[in-house]
Amino acid sequence: MKVLVPLKRVADPDNANKIKLAPNGAAVDTTGLEWKMNPFDEYALEAALRLTENGKAPKQRLGEVVVVTLGPKECEQTLRSALATGADRAIRVDTTDEALDGRLVAHALKSIVLAEKPDVVLLGKQAVDGDSNQVGQRLAELLDWPMATFAATIREEQGALLVGREVDGGVLTLRVRLPAVVTVDLRIVAPTSVFSLHTDAAAHKYGEGVRFAPLPAIMAAKKKPLDTKTLAELAPGVALTTKTLKFEKPAARSAGVKVKDVSELVEKLMNVSKVL
Amino acid sequence: MPHALVVAEIADDGKPKKATLAAISFAKKALPAVGGAFSILVLGSAAKAAAQELAGYGATKVLVCEDPSLAKYTAEGYAPTVAEAGKGFALVVATATSQGKDLMPRVAARLDAAYAGDCADVSVEGGALRYKRPMYAGNTFGTVELTTPVHVATARQSEFEAAQPSGGSSPVEAFAKVAPGAAAGRVDIVSFDTVKSERPELTEARVVVSGGRALKEQFFQVLEPLAQALGAAIGASRAAVDAGYAPGDYQVGQTGKIVAPQLYVAIGISGAIQHIAGMKSSKVIVAINKDAEAPIFQIADYGLVADLFQAVPALTAELKKRRPAG
Ligand SMILES: Cc1cc2nc3c(=O)[nH]c(=O)nc-3n(C[C@H](O)[C@H](O)[C@H](O)COP(=O)(O)OP(=O)(O)OC[C@H]3O[C@@H](n4cnc5c(N)ncnc54)[C@H](O)[C@@H]3O)c2cc1C
Numbered sequence: 162m163k164v165l166v167p168l169k170r171v172a173d174p175d176n177a178n179k180i181k182l183a184p185n186g187a188a189v190d191t192t193g194l195e196w197k198m199n200p201f202d203e204y205a206l207e208a209a210l211r212l213t214e215n216g217k218a219p220k221q222r223l224g225e226v227v228v229v230t231l232g233p234k235e236c237e238q239t240l241r242s243a244l245a246t247g248a249d250r251a252i253r254v255d256t257t258d259e260a261l262d263g264r265l266v267a268h269a270l271k272s273i274v275l276a277e278k279p280d281v282v283l284l285g286k287q288a289v290d291g292d293s294n295q296v297g298q299r300l301a302e303l304l305d306w307p308m309a310t311f312a313a314t315i316r317e318e319q320g321a322l323l324v325g326r327e328v329d330g331g332v333l334t335l336r337v338r339l340p341a342v343v344t345v346d347l348r349i350v351a352p353t354s355v356f357s358l359h360t361d362a363a364a365h366k367y368g369e370g371v372r373f374a375p376l377p378a379i380m381a382a383k384k385k386p387l388d389t390k391t392l393a394e395l396a397p398g399v400a401l402t403t404k405t406l407k408f409e410k411p412a413a414r415s416a417g418v419k420v421k422d423v424s425e426l427v428e429k430l431m432n433v434s435k436v437l
Numbered sequence: 438m439p440h441a442l443v444v445a446e447i448a449d450d451g452k453p454k455k456a457t458l459a460a461i462s463f464a465k466k467a468l469p470a471v472g473g474a475f476s477i478l479v480l481g482s483a484a485k486a487a488a489q490e491l492a493g494y495g496a497t498k499v500l501v502c503e504d505p506s507l508a509k510y511t512a513e514g515y516a517p518t519v520a521e522a523g524k525g526f527a528l529v530v531a532t533a534t535s536q537g538k539d540l541m542p543r544v545a546a547r548l549d550a551a552y553a554g555d556c557a558d559v560s561v562e563g564g565a566l567r568y569k570r571p572m573y574a575g576n577t578f579g580t581v582e583l584t585t586p587v588h589v590a591t592a593r594q595s596e597f598e599a600a601q602p603s604g605g606s607s608p609v610e611a612f613a614k615v616a617p618g619a620a621a622g623r624v625d626i627v628s629f630d631t632v633k634s635e636r637p638e639l640t641e642a643r644v645v646v647s648g649g650r651a652l653k654e655q656f657f658q659v660l661e662p663l664a665q666a667l668g669a670a671i672g673a674s675r676a677a678v679d680a681g682y683a684p685g686d687y688q689v690g691q692t693g694k695i696v697a698p699q700l701y702v703a704i705g706i707s708g709a710i711q712h713i714a715g716m717k718s719s720k721v722i723v724a725i726n727k728d729a730e731a732p733i734f735q736i737a738d739y740g741l742v743a744d745l746f747q748a749v750p751a752l753t754a755e756l757k758k759r760r761p762a763g
């Protein structure tokens with residue numbers, strides 16, 4: 162199985178409340194925040210690794226994982242960390258974050274898919290900076306491929322994936338025949354969420370969360386192939402059609418009061434806030 | 438001037454989902470930029486009843502596409518018809534339910550349109566639509582401009598009042614199904630494991646009681662009686678869902694459900710920014726946590742520092758005593 166994983170680096174999501182705005186709200190200022198791999202993309206990478214191995218012998222790669230990012234040179238760090246975790250090859254499409262929107266990213270990824278011919282494209286369900294939640298769906302449509310968004314579980318079958326999707330009201334299970342696009346949700350990295358055909362699903366349990374790169378792998382990752390492409394060659398003539406004109410901070414909520422016990426709490430809810 | 442098209446969502450009982458009323462409100466706010474009129478599109482194997490009901494909301498017309506192959510929603514099966522219907526409109530909008538978020542970007546790609554998802558507001562500036570979108574876990578709002586001839590958007594349900602019927606009856610017209618592409622033949626629905634609950638819908642409830650990791654296996658045992666006493670829906674943090682104490686469908690937050698009830702009670706929840714992103718528009722927030730320093734207290738109107746396993750049963754009892762009818 163060959164899996165393509167598009168990944169984006171975002172400003173540290175656990176400190177997103179520390180972002181500042183440039184004067185007049187012209188831009189988001191993330192100075193001082195570390196770049197991290199979008200958490201959903203970390204999860205997509207973990208799922209891709211599970212799909213290309215026998216969970217019992219993960220050192221032996223039984224498929225190929227190609228990671229791709231669209232962004233400036235410094236994004237190569239993110240690609241290297243994905244290579245260290247186990248991805249085989251990386252592609253960077255040279256551009257800047259400001260020059261992208263979901264439509265453009267999807268068009269560029271389509272060109273890469275046509276060249277790389279993966280069985281599956283595994284993406285995050287959303288990049289947690291723009292919280293835009295569209296690239297996977299758009300890519301599936303451009304390719305006329307089936308898709309399973311918001312995946313919580315994936316079981317590989319012969320020529321297909323059985324995907325459990327977290328949707329309103331419960332879990333919807335789809336079977337998508339390959340090639341297909343899958344976008345992942347939080348639960349995809351639970352111990353029994355993803356199994357390839359090589360792994361004995363009845364007997365194997367993964368660790369909770371994503372795997373970490375051992376030190377030697379970090380060194381070895383420096384030698385893994387990393388190609389660079391340009392946006393102009395992958396998405397010729399595709400213009401930017403989404404512009405954020407201004408950013409603003411939401412109204413802040415301030416801390417209220419501490420109550421001493423439940424009867425004071427009920428008192429306040431009934432007589433002060435009048436919500437009961 | 439091209440109008441707006443609202444894509445409705447039908448519930449299992451054949452009625453329109455209440456969520457659809459948020460998209461109608463969105464379209465109504467957009468009216469000055471879309472020629473003052475909107476239509477509604479309904480798809481399904483038996484969609485006439487839903488279309489009739491939606492005919493009471495002031496739309497120019499209600500388009501109905503009925504076909505046995507549309508009985509169960511898949512994005513691959515629905516997108517071609519929705520996109521075809523959307524041609525010639527200035528704006529195609531649905532509510533940001535899990536179906537809306539799955540379908541509409543696919544529709545946008547088919548229309549080669551730009552997409553603004555999960556919008557908290559829409560306004561008109563110099564005759565053009567401006568979309569207000571939460572970003573960075575709700576820590577900033579971006580005002581977004583789309584420059585394709587057709588725009589595709591989804592509306593965040595908690596930020597739009599449910600539209601009220603306006604009287605009158607829009608004409609209902611049949612819309613022919615568009616044959617889907619190869620993708621539709623390569624996806625099958627295998628099963629739907631529904632979460633059964635007596636409680637109201639999380640996104641529509643007046644009161645929400647949410648539990649975190651601290652609830653452990655007693656999640657429902659502790660929260661149900663309180664939710665019952667308050668007539669509340671039950672929500673959960675990611676950690677509670679990850680641990681298996683509550684179903685995934687209960688998760689409130691940046692990447693789960695967005696709620697804005699009159700009263701939100703956070704129990705044994707620390708208040709990570711991803712959780713806060715999903716509930717901070719609530720009118721009144723109550724937090725019960727044994728750690729006085731928990732970040733949730735920074736946004737709570739009323740904080741109770743206590744062990745939840747004592748405080749929650751006591752609160753339930755107190756409510757029953759004071760509000761015997763509730
Ligand atoms: C990409 C991404 C997306 C995410 N999306 C979401 C999301 O949508 N929603 C979400 O909720 N989280 C989300 N998270 C996770 C989030 O960062 C937190 O990890 C999570 O919200 C923590 O859940 P919690 O508050 O239940 O657990 P904890 O942080 O462990 O807090 C438990 C709390 O319970 C209190 N406690 C313990 N025992 C008791 C007791 N006996 N009585 C009273 N209080 C007690 C503790 O003091 C503590 O404050 C996301 C994370 C990532 C990386």
Ligand SMILES: Nc1ncnc2c1ncn2[C@@H]1O[C@H](COP(=O)(O)O)[C@@H](O)[C@H]1O
Pocket residue numbers: 166167168169199201202229230231232261263266283284285286287288289291292293294295296297
């Ligand atoms: N600049 C980018 N480079 C690579 N992948 C991206 C980029 N932007 C988005 N993606 C992928 O698309 C997914 C959804 O992103 P979005 O639609 O922007 O929320 C992400 O989780 C990534 O997998």
